[in-house]
Amino acid sequence: MNFKDLTSNDIDYARGIYQDKSLSWDERMNILVKFFGKSERTVRKWCSERLGFKEKVEIEPEQYVKAKARVHDGTKKRFIISWAQNNTPVHTGLMKNIEAYADFINADIHIIAGRYKNPTSIWTTEQEQDEFWYDEVVDYLDANRHDIHKYVSILSDIKIQPTAVNPMTGLQALSGVNSCVFGSPKVQLEMIPVLEGNKPKMMLTTGAVTKKNYTDSKSGKTGEFHHTFGFVVVEIKDDETFFVRQVTADDKTGNFTDLYYRVEKGEISEVNGFAAAILGDIHYGHHDQEVLDSTMKLFERVKPKHVILHDVFDGNSISHHEMKDPFIQYGKEVAGTNDLGKEIDFMLDSLKAFEQFENVVIVRSNHDDFLDRWLKNEDWKKQPTYKNSRLYMKMSDMLLEQYANDPYNVKGVIPSIINERYPKFITLGRSASYRVKDWELGQHGDIGSNGSRGSLLQFRKLNTKIVVGHYHSPGRKDGALAVGTSTKLRVGYNRGASSWLQSHVVIHNDGRAQHINFIDGEFTTF
Template identity: 30%
Template sequence: MSDLSHRPAEITPAEARLVVQALAQNGGNVSATARALGVTRSKVKRRLRKADAWGISAHGEIQATAARRLETGGKVRRYLLTSAQSNTGIHAGFWGNLRALADHYGAEIMVARIRYNHSEAQVAQEKVNRAAETELWYAPEVEPYLADERVEICPGLIWAGDMNILPTAVTPLSGLDSFTGTASCVFPHPQIALKSIATAPGTEAKFNYTTGAVTLKNYIKRKAGLKAEFHHAFGALLVEVTAQGIWFVRQINATDAGEIYDLNLRVDGGKVTSGHRLEVFTPGDIHGVKLDPEVAETVWGDGGMVDTLRPRHQVLNDVLNFGPRSHHNTFFDLVAALYNKADSVEDEIHDTATILNRMTRPWSKTYVVKSNHDEHLDRWVETADFRRDPFNAGFFLSAAAAKVEAIKRKDDGFDLAAWAFERAGLDPGIRFLSRHVHLEIAGVRHDQHGDLGPNGARGTAANIARTGAKANIGHSHSAAICHGCYQAGLFATLDMGYNRGPSSWSHSAILTYRNGKRAIVTLRAGLWHAWSKNQTTGRKWKSSSQN
């Protein structure tokens, strides 16, 4: 077998399989394996890395890994999923707080190991190895919680504990869209990421998640390692499953000191305290009269999500749908609006103002981010011919006159949508943001809708993340976490008429905590997380006068 050392640098699956089998025969001893094959230890390790990437075991590979199914029961089940990097110590503060949170919830902790090969000299950025490479080891604290296998947590959600993605991967979820088929999947990785994946019509969007890690930052001091160190998160993913099998996921992201927030809980120094208010609530795009009634009731109904979390700030995107006279409307859309008695622009604005008023609370500041659908009103006033639309002519002329008057008095801050909503009786406490305003709360920017990207490009979570500032955005209707950018989904109906074919849309919101850490919550079946007892039924929206 000594001719193995003379092969070209490109490693083949056969070579990787041979090394794995030899390692098993030599009791896992790398040095003995190298001697048996007549190659260096470094060559053995390179082939083992390839074997890990290809999923090659000592017994070969015949079919895709099957997932072990967890037992289901007639109660709420909770899991905390995270990862631990090889040859790296635990973050003691975070680990203690995570265990305290697990005890509070009665949650099972599941830790997947991630192998990252490096020497101590590389980590120290030394160019010469002064000592032999250390053997592979993992923090002993995580051993009782190891879950390096594929697990079906519940129908529709898989834990890929057997996946080994390099900790230095910039986009750890790339290339995994169809992994586990249509089921959503959680992958162990030190970076926190979320990707929404379009699924066939009539099915819920698929989500791929990463977890964060319980181990310290330990990377080779080169470009890839330093980038990974920057995006390394001390975190976990909390999974809740109801007795009916409905699952919910949200991110647990700790500070460098290990402090955790989850909903209205704070965990610090191993102690869990409750009653902590949310800093900012960013729901999915509203779209006014298209707001999903079940979502509205769940979130803003009496005793709903907002009343439970009591956010100090609410930041709303795309509050106006502008369906009657959208520039996207076809001739037949206009005919349908006519026969459905839904072709009045002023009526839609009035109905939307009523909806927004029901969202307000006296203990929370509400902001409206300048969004592309709100700007449809501006475009209509600028380009439409009121003489061909007598039904809306009166409102059109009033809006145009208001715009002209603002120009005459050189009011550069005039907002036509704000004027229209104020005219319709909107709560004066709601603040409309211009495209140029800077709204930063808890170290996160909340003033971008997400439709405008850098240098005139169309906005995406990825290109807005590259600006370097932490940001919460909406616009795409698809939840996402890409480095420092969190993207909310949609709170309107998931069938907007124009979205045909596969869809990645979801009823998802962003929660921003006082310490600047964030989580994304997705609503399902009229719930926003798993309850240990039945929720209050028959909730009704509170009007602004009742708050």
Template identity: 30%
Template sequence: MPARPKIALTNDEVLALYRELGTYEKAAAALGVVPTAVRKRVAKALRGHDTGMQVIGSEAGFTSENRKRPSAGPHYLPGSRPRSEAHWSDYSWDGWVRTEAADSSYEEDILDRKGEVVGVRTVTVLDPGVQYPAGWDGPKLADRRTFRVRQADGVKRTIVTGIQDRTPLHGPFMVNLEAFAAYMGASIAVVGDTYAKGWWTALFGNGRDKKQEPAIILDYPSYVGDRVQTQRLQASDVEVCAEVNIIPTAERPLSGLLTYGKGRCAVFSHPKQELESVPRAPHLDPVTVWTTGYATPPNYVQRKAGLKARFHHIIGAVLIEEDVDGTVFIYHLHADPETGAFQHFDVKVDRGQITTGHRVKAIPLGDGHIIHLDDEVDEATFRGLGSLVEVLDPEHVFVHDGLDFYSQNHHNRADPWHAAEVLRRGLTVAQEVRQVGQWLASIQRPGTTVHVVESNHDLALDRWLREGDWRKDPLNAPFYLEAALIKANAVARGESISIFETMVRNLSGDALADVHFLREDESFLVEGVQCGWHGHNGPNGSRGSTQGYLSLASKIAKGHDHTPAKRQGVASVGTMQTLMPKYAKGPTSWAHAHLVIYEGGRTSHVFIKNGKWRAEGRRAQERKAA
């Protein structure tokens, strides 16, 4: 097949010939080529310079000028930056700077289709490096730093955090995490996860010219590259499941993984910080599964799944402690998304500096049920040397389900054997209510406000007044009639009162003058966290649950379930009562657990195990024994 003739003229010369002859066909005949070849050369000439001149023939009436899209009028808002704009993480939009990157390059041969070398090209190797906010004047990972270290106490500690592939480290957080690890005597495990973000396109755009120099991006920053974990580890008695590699945009990262640890506590790497308590046999210790938070900034595709994931992205980690008796404790470390600062109990870490003796904002307690109160939990929380409240010195304490109403609860009111048990123990409603008041008085401390959240068991007293019959209950008749008269008089005056608060105060005198009672569903925010809801009422009249509250755009610290949990912005506490009262049957996910609220609304659960709320070293145990 003969080769097609080539046009020897320049594009501009072809354009001039076309305009002179008037049609593509005449110009093609003059040049001895096909009309399509002339059309392509004319198009290239028109793209090369904007003549504004009219094209005749088949293009008559159109010019390069009127082909342009008209600009929008002044009534339009200015456009956003394009989604494909190159960036290293979502924080790049806010001016964060990538630094401390060990970029490199090497040369490789260029081969033709036959495999023969036809040239050499340079391949760039990009290190994701570390990102800091614009103008960051704190220490950096590359700086020579000194750490504050406390005396070893025999407690084994491991910090677990996750990172996303091809994403810079969060510099301020890593500076703080290393300082905290040195202070606590902890090792750091960094779990590497992958995410199919289409990074090449995001960084270099679409349709990259094959003749341009190619680039390779390291999976993880070189600062931690040889220390990234992708296989299972064991920290004390906790399974660190680094092999699972959960996609960062997962809506429920722990879905299907509650039993993955085979009856042991397990930690998974994920940018959300979540917690679930796994059902177990009643005689066994609580089993929990956790997700870590990340040490890399959010770096997601700018679509629905990615934007939702960014909303719940936590800069943070998990701390695992094993004390000298082998008791294991796990906590969330939740950092400020910009400064990377965080607080663990009374210890604050900011810009690589450790300070101690700090208060916490609030402690929502596990559900009380004071008549069934576990003495060890009460001792560890309030009474003992170095108790939780003594060390953390909270500004607020929230009490849920202070009243159990065991003596006349509507669930057992028709049970004759339960009635016989109550009679044998000589329990009355007045005794239960008085006991709640005495306990509330005993937990007060200077500088801390005690709030009583009106809960479903507290409200059982009001239900008893509506449904009970004092004529069939002579033991409780005097208290019933007194309370009913107070309620009736309040209704007659057009007042709405809490009969639970009223009777607790009446039986406690002035001892509760500084205790604050919250009415059912009354709002009380601490650092943006809703602490005034017990959790028994769900949206639109539904039954309350942790899952049901996820539809609210609010952080919530609730009770009711007795099952410690943390999903997105909703945290549920455990209980302070004995884990298996007579009415509880079957496997249980209940646990002795409170919630701690730090500055900025960041939260972490605190479990009470073997009468302790944190890992104790040798010296702490010696002080207790003395």
């Protein structure tokens, strides 16, 4: 990175790290050296001379001093964590709802103290001289670090600029093996790869309970656009198991939905339906039946109007990744897992569980293409087994007919087979759109703009909110979400450290999206 290439976001981030007294000087320098890609000497010169990050004596307000000494309630098994900006009014509707919900689920409330100087603030002209937080959050204010579980930490002592585009950049290692919650007005989720046998590691930001209050700069207006009212819920089941969710609230009223519960004007009621449920990639044959059973129990209690399914077909029997490996082919022959007919029949039989739902959508996915690719690229006479020969002929004829009808709008073999058994299921094409509550749900996630490789960072730039699959790792970058997987966490090809997690996304009837994350087949203590 060259000095002339620094953006206002880069400078804001660097200033936040340089002036963050909760980190030691060495920690700050290590982060900035990695960020700038320069030597420590160059970084110090840039910060002190060229960018003018002056060290100054700071007198901390009494509220913040108390927040730094905050201790979490070790008797509680549930926690609600959000973020509040200094010198900024609280969203009173949301705060009252949080207090009511915390009382309902017996949760300890933590409001992370956010510090941001805004010379163009519409709320106060005294920020330069007086730093404070509004009364509604003072009793819950937190600027300390808490290990609330063996595998979960609240990192309230880390100051993150509210204008940071990616608030968790450079913080992946700070909590060790623990999943961690950071205070930020943005709502983001990132999985960190772990080796087999370790608990999944999640990094989450909270959303805010204070109103929008940003500078009129480019970074300020961008931060204002992505400002989200919300919080994180952490549930402790036992010494080994925890559950975590992000909850977002209505901008005007502060009302919200978490799992089964709707909170409006301080009153809690139970919901009986989701607008949509997007399941983690299924891959029948590699699926985790315990996760799917838990999912169906959830749907018995809260029935989704739209069910969106990704990668229902795995293609293990004819996978091009393993076709030329004679040892793997021998193992499949012995186990009988190279039988395409059996794999397809199992997928079709398993899909029957979804017939009960009003709208079932099969998103065209990359593993569907395994079958079409096999037909196009392989010679049936040279296959490692002949048990798939007649299917090869039958499906080749099916594909030829589709190309004869329209060579540039081919449905594919797997969607056609599914519709033969389930004509009411909606099977989408590669470029299809399927929208529910202003969320785009019709894309798998492997293909991005203009045929490029898809990613959440790319999808966040679209002109629509979107939920995709494909990565097997749940993620959230503002309005772009990815589900995780519904498979077992290890399926043979994700060797080494893995960020996979069994996770769905639900769209509530108020249009707010929420990840449902599974640990050992469960997702809540409720």
